[in-house]
Amino acid sequence: MNVNDRVRVRLTPHGLTILAEYYDHIRDQLPASMRGLLKPTGADADGLHTFLLWELLAIFGASSGHGFPDVFEDGALHLVPWNAPTPAGTTVRDTTTGATATYVAHASHVAGRGPAQPAALLHVDGHHFTVDAEHFARHFVAVVP
Structure with a gap:
């Protein structure tokens, strides 16, 4: 744990x-x-x-x-489980900042010239961005209206 x-x-x-x-x-x-x-x-x-x-x-x-x-x-x-799947369209909250986003899909993220890493694709205010999958699993929780 x-x-x-x-x-x-x-x-x-x-x-x-x-x-x-x-x-x-x-x-x-x-x-x-x-x-x-x-x-x-x-x-x-x-x-x-x-x-x-x-x-x-x-x-x-x-x-x-x-x-x-x-x-x-x-x-x-x-x-x-830390790696439990998140359904697409779920509103999520970053527990470190309180900011919210919409989970779009599982994705791959390439940092610099390194290999592709698992990531979460998020949507905020008309923009898409990726978050490292482990960071997403450890710091984001679903928000239920």
């Missing part, structure tokens, strides 16, 4: 409150022109939220423990 692995959790009402407060706090620290770029994670069709493990600990760690209200239903964390 790695702190950059993705985990899925079903949040309790208290957990949803903690998540909303976290995003409000982060958004308040951004310049007004950037506040719209920060998109909170939402539940998927199964009712689960996806986070990187370190992100989950940063958001919920201080609100978890003996004597605290539960933030996850049944206390369950569902691990997601």
